[in-house]
Amino acid sequence: MEIYPTPHNVALIDVHHLGRSHVIGAFLLLGDEPALVDPGPASTIPALRAGLSSYGLTVTDLRAIVLTHIHLDHAGATGLLVAENPHLVVHVHERGAPHLIDPSRLLNSATQLYGDRMATLWGDVRPIAAERIRTYTGGETLSLRGHPLRAFDAPGHAKHHLIWLDEANGAAFVGDNTGVRLPGVRMTRPATPPPDVDLDAWAQTHDLLEQLRPQWLCLTHFGAYDDVAFHLTDARLRLRQWAEIVRQSLLAGHDEATGVAALEKALALEAATLSPSEQTAILQQTGPLILSWRGLARYWHKSGALDKGHVAQN
Ligand SMILES: [Zn+2]
Known part of the structure; x- marks a missing residue:
């Protein structure tokens, strides 16, 4: 063990x-x-x-x-x-x-x-x-x-x-x-x-x-x-980065598949220094990326941050 x-x-x-x-x-x-x-x-x-x-x-x-x-x-x-x-x-x-x-x-x-x-x-x-x-x-x-x-x-x-x-x-x-x-x-x-x-x-x-x-x-x-x-x-930074990718994608009017692809691309860049097996393993920990996307998208929809005229606070 x-x-x-x-x-x-x-x-x-x-x-x-x-x-x-x-x-x-x-x-x-x-x-x-x-x-x-x-x-x-x-x-x-x-x-x-x-x-x-x-x-x-x-x-x-x-x-x-x-x-x-x-x-x-x-x-x-x-x-x-x-x-x-x-x-x-x-x-x-x-x-x-x-x-x-x-x-x-x-x-x-x-x-x-x-x-x-x-x-x-x-x-x-x-x-x-x-x-x-x-x-x-x-x-x-x-x-x-x-x-x-x-x-x-x-x-x-x-x-x-x-x-x-x-x-x-x-x-x-x-x-x-x-x-x-x-x-x-x-x-x-x-x-x-x-x-x-x-x-x-x-x-x-x-x-x-x-x-x-x-x-x-x-x-x-x-x-x-x-x-x-x-x-x-690191945890604070990554969370902000993921959230921002999803927010930008929603503001741009992307559909879910396009948004998830944007998140995937960003993750591949983040994880570029890891070995392929480490990359697979860390994705398995996170669970399906589409769920990560949906959790953040739901937050942004509820928050009102996507409404016209909203000024981002951070
Ligand atoms: Zn949990």
């Missing part, structure tokens, strides 16, 4: 989504109350079990599932895991909790994005009883032995996104708020799927992260990074 650099008392389990490495990782908080931050989708539970067993653990040893947000690639496994272990408690943003209790709306909107690939991609998403869930809005602390986790409201990628800061080791579990990154590669890519992308809120979340000065950024896609200043600067 590949061992990755991680904060003290934290392990990273690659759940090998669709058999691919470095796409989705679950962080395992080690100690007396083992916990998972974002267990991944239901479709990768076998790999999750294998990862746990390499640390001498099973699903029944876990005491908490800590979610950054409820997107299926991060949280889809939670229902099955909770059904298997009566001691498991789920910690999630208040806005995400209703969709864990009744996942039908979440599944409907994911089906609009992924169609008949839903089962292959995400597996069996089970509802979770309300009494197994604790909710957060930011400002609270979840004290797991050895891991005092402070919750911060962190919209931008999703309205129901939290960042969890482990005050014992300086690890910030940032979910998708600082993009995706491949181990060994000094470049980030934004994660901007519909429907919640909000660039103003996202900028504030990035400000917050800068103020918190974490020692590590822990990304589901993929890995823990301690070059925090570089990573944050």
